[in-house]
Amino acid sequence: MTTFAADYQAKADKLCETVDELMSRENWEAVEDKDGVLVERMNSSNYDGYMFKMTFVANMSLSDFMLVTQPKVLGGEREKWDTEIKGITILEEVTENLKIIRHETTKFGAGIVSPREFVLMVYQKTIPETNTTVQVMESVEHSECREKDDIIRASRYPTGMYVTNDGESSSLKVVVLSQVDMGGLIPMSFFKNLLPFMVVSYPEDLPKYLQIIKS
Known part of the structure; x- marks a missing residue:
């Protein structure tokens, strides 16, 4: 592994530790618990807003789950169902x-x-001991993508997803941590108040999205 790659790997390993610590905190506040989907929040130390944690069960295989939730580059x-994606490229x-x-x-x-x-x-890895797939991400700067005046650069602070199969069923336990500062002039209250209700139907819609992809 080159020094460049080793430096990024060290950052990714540290990010995994940060996400794990945030998910493990005990003082999360439940804001929505509906149809098997629990949405919790906690003040973020990175920006003036909340970080959210969503826990649910997905009744599908890991391969199908990743097919639905990941873009082509991953x-x-x-992209076949998510109309909010304009484009995703590997830098x-x-x-x-x-x-x-x-x-x-x-x-x-x-x-x-x-x-x-x-x-x-x-960054994505597998934890064999618990049969868990872990994906973490956060915003970085890159020389190939400087900020431009014609689009707002948003920031994603330590964010992650744990997908676990207990080995005894075809269902998956999914825990998602998200903290996003969208930037611009939109009041933070818009995201604080509406986000939990925007995401709560997402797990229920996954089979529909899978059908769209496979049709």
Whole structure:
């Protein structure tokens, strides 16, 4: 491994530790618990807003789950159903499991939020002892993608997803941690108040998205 790759790997390992610590905290506040989906929040120390944790069960195989939830550059087909993705490109492939990507969105939130871009370090690994797939990401700077005046650069702070199969069933336990500063002039209250209700139906819709991909 080159020094460059080793430096990024060290950052990715540290990010895994940070996400694990945040997910393990005990003082999360439940804000929505509906149809088997628990959404919790906690004040973020990175920006003036909340970080959110969502826990649910996905009744599908790991391969199908990743196909639905991941974009093409990460081995999935999410672009086939997610209309909020304008484009995702790889800026740098550090290793097979560690990439720097640029993600541009369309308008969303009923058109209230204009397009945004993210530059993200994304790392994925497997923990064999618990049969868990871990994916973590956070915003980074990259020489191939400087900020531009015609689009707002949003920031994703330590974020992660744990997907675990207990080995006894076909279902998956999924825990997602998200903390995003969308930037711009949209009031933070918009995201604080609406986000839990925007995401709570997502797990229920996964089989529908899978059908769209495979049709």
